[in-house]
Amino acid sequence: MLRSSLCAVVLGLLATSHVQAQNAHLTGVVYSDSNGNQRRDASERGIAGIKVSNGRDLATSDAQGRYTLPARDGSTVFVIKPPGYATATGSNGLPLFWHHVFPAGSPSLRYGGIAATTGGELDFPLRKQAKVGGDLKMLVFGDPQPKSLVDVGYYERDIVQPLVGKHDVRLGVSMGDIVNDDLSLYPAMNRVTSQLGVPWMHVPGNHDLDFDAKRDEDALLSFRNVFGPDSYAWEEPQASFIVLDDVVYLPGQNPAYIGGLREDQFAFLQAYLATLPKDRRVVISVHIPFFEPYPGVESFRRVDRDRLFAMLKDHSQVLLLSAHTHNQRHYRHDAGTGWHGAQPLHEYNVGAACGAFWSGVKDAQGIPDTTMSDGTPNGYAWLTFKPDGEYSLRYQVARAPSDQAMLLYAPKVLRLGAWAANGIYANVFMGDADSRVEYRIDEGAWKPMRRVSQPDPTLVAENLADDKAEQLRGYDRSPEAVPSTHLWRGVLPTDVGLGEHRVQVRVFDRWRGELTSETRYRLDQAKE
Structure with a gap:
């Protein structure tokens, strides 16, 4: 027994x-x-x-x-x-x-x-x-960020509808802040985005958080309920895509979040990167950028950035995509930001689909101007990968011609013979420190324009118009202009004869070659 x-x-x-x-x-x-x-x-x-x-x-x-x-x-x-x-x-x-x-x-x-x-x-x-050979074309949307169903309508009419049935992309990604804190808008946003008819990846942003969560681990539960994992990988023949939640929620603190990564994400990255050939194109998509938009202000935990960059160092083809700033810029990481690869590491910080949060004066179609604070109009990016992983980028201004690469600003009239102190400005949306930007008057010789760090004068003029208005000009006014990273200036001559003069500007884009735009100004004889 x-x-x-x-x-x-x-x-x-x-x-x-x-x-x-x-x-x-x-x-x-x-x-x-x-x-x-x-x-x-x-x-x-x-x-x-x-x-x-x-x-x-x-x-x-x-x-x-x-x-x-x-x-x-x-x-x-x-x-x-x-x-x-x-x-x-x-x-x-x-x-x-x-x-x-x-x-x-x-x-x-x-x-x-x-x-x-x-x-x-x-x-x-x-x-x-x-089997589909050739290039992989995809769409990159930064911060759609509607705060209401009205804004969802702007997103649909301004961004999505012009693309429906008129694109040849095979993949898309929204780079966080899918909505602006109101997570009940997810179904409406998905109804709109799915009209594009391609697989769509979603990166979580700081406005996709459950702000009633008690800890970071629970701060994306409602996002995950709709979109699945907050960090994952997706493979195409031309590239491996890695989406990472890089918003660390800090409940009760101000600010309530910081950029960074968790231990489980590092473990996943270590395991996954080990499966990839070192020359395979790797694309990392996050919301908060790895660079510091305000130098010296740690917006992404540097210890986490150093750790990530060390894991990526031996991979020869890495591209970083980020959003969050509601500006647009290219950033190339080097030893100063902890990157020790053979070549500088390119991070593209894409402009927002919502621009400046769907703000500004409405146009004839009832859609807000919503130019961003660096003078970039709202829009999205086309990203193309060759079979060998090489890539090209193009920024598309919402509802604008595909060749619109810049906005020009110049005075309409100057005095003949006046001191040449006034300039023409070119906001080159995809410009960076290496961009070659030139201008000429009438059919004269091309001259270099000088890159300047100052607010875009077009947006400054809009700020002044808002200030002077006796009534609201839109639901929200345009954002205050800040120094742009892609603004060039050339001096307008006042000794080229009475009358109207044509000003041409060209930029040599690293992917699209020579792109041009033009405007005109007039020289008048002033009376004493």
């Missing part, structure tokens, strides 16, 4: 240990969803060699498509879409490549958080894509 009792206890302990071991891991199958019904049918086989992650650990599917990962309650498990395959599409028209693991649900939050999930295997359907 005693022997039987001991055997029963031992068997019970073994059974408990087996259950605990099973509970410590989660499993599933990555399979070829040949009929697209998002269910694993008997005839549908697993796919080997596909990477799956719980946000910290990385697994690769075996010959049957099966993977095993450590179970992490509160995590979001995702498949890293491989080249040549497509993910499932959710009911909101966006990619469905993830499962939440929340056995007890998330903390209760104003915008819902994440409901309790059931157990079982977490399978991932993938569909084989027809």
Whole structure:
């Protein structure tokens, strides 16, 4: 009897240990969803060699498509879409490549958080894509950031509708601040963005936080409920894309956030980067930039930036994408910001789709001007990758011709023979310190323009008009102009004869070659 009792206890302990071991891991199958019904049918086989992650650990599917990962309650498990395959599409028209693991649900939050999930295997359907060679074209939207359904309408009419049925992109990304604190606007935004008909990645921003969360780990639960993991990877033949939540929530502090990365993100990056060839194009997408918009002010934790850059140092083709500033600029990291790669590291800080938060005077179509504080009109970027990973960028001003690369500002009339003290200004949206910008009067010789650090005079004039107005000119006035990083000036001559004179400006864009614009001014004879 005693022997039987001991055997029963031992068997019970073994059974408990087996259950605990099973509970410590989660499993599933990555399979070829040949009929697209998002269910694993008997005839549908697993796919080997596909990477799956719980946000910290990385697994690769075996010959049957099966993977095993450590179970992490509160995590979001995702498949890293491989080249040549497509993910499932959710009911909101966006990619469905993830499962939440929340056995007890998330903390209760104003915008819902994440409901309790059931157990079982977490399978991932993938569909084989027809082979598409050549370039990969994608759209990059910075900060759409509507505060209301009215703003969602601006986003639709100003940004999305002009593109519907008129593009050849295969991928898109919104670079954070999908909305402006009101997370109930996500469904409306997804309805609009999904009209573009391509897989769309979403980066979380500081205005996508659950501000009633008690800690950083819970601050994106409502975002994750809609868009899936806050940090993940996505692969195309031309490049590997890594999305990272770089907003560290600091509840009760002012400011309530800082740029940075978590330990689980570093663990995921270390595991994932180890799977990539060192010459593979890697694109890191974040919301808060890695550079410091205000020099000396630590807006992104430098210790985290140093650690990330050390992990990327031996990768020869890295591109950083960021947003957040509601300005536009190119930044090239070097040893001064902790980058020690063979070449400077390019970060493109894209202008905002919402511009200056949908502010300013409305045009004839009822859409606000919303020029950003550095004088860049609102819009988005086209990003193209060659098969070898080389890339090109083009900024598209919303609803403007595709060749609009700059805005010019010049006085309309000057006195003939006056001291030449007035200038023409060129705000070159994609300009940087290496840009060659020139101008000429009539058909004269081309002369270099000088890069200056000062506010864009077009926006300064708008600020003055707002100041002088007796009534509001728009829902919100235009932002106060700040020094632009891409403004050039040339002196207008006053000795070239009475009458009207043509001024041409050209810039030699590193990707698009020579681009031009022009304006006119007049010289009049003044009376004493």
